[in-house]
Amino acid sequence: MLRSYLPLLIFLVLSTGVGAFFVMANTLLGPRFKRRPTTVHEDAYESGLPSDVQQGFRFGISFYLIAMLFLLFDIEVVFLYPIAVELKQFGTFALVETAVFIVLLFVALIYVWRRGALEWK
Incomplete structure (x- = not known):
């Protein structure tokens, strides 16, 4: 058993x-900085550019709807792939279950x- x-x-x-x-x-080879944190060091920095998003910024609901739709159809592909590979088995x-899933x-x-979630505002 231990061999497995x-x-x-x-x-x-x-x-x-x-x-x-x-x-x-x-720890041994890396640089050692002893700077005091300033506002420049505490600012958000992403992808080589300073962020324009302020701390109190809230994303619109359309962003979350698009993200949820992406996840929904991504999960659909994950579930459909094994069935497509082994459908005869x-x-x-x-x-029938796959057809019901796709219809839903x-x-x-x-x-x-129809609710307008696919329109980017």
């Missing part, structure tokens, strides 16, 4: 060792489309 866990144990030991090595190398029941997602798409 041996590759996992070796992987854990090696990954922990590599992580510890990089932390120690960074799953049989007719899986085909299509109804949801029509609903959010």
Whole structure:
């Protein structure tokens, strides 16, 4: 039984060792800055540009709706891929369930489309 866990144990030991090595190398070889934090250091900085978003900024609901729709259709692809690969093995029941799933997602798409969630404002 222990033999089946041996590759996992070796992987854990090696990954922990590599992580510890990089932390120690960074501590020993990395630069040591002793600056006091200023407003420039505390400002948000993203992708090489200062952020225009202020602290109290709130995203609009359309941003969240688009994100949820992306997740919805991304999950659809994740569920449909295994069924498409092994459809003969799953049989007719899986085909019917997949069709119901796609119809429900299509109804949801029509609903959010009519509600205006796909229009970026």
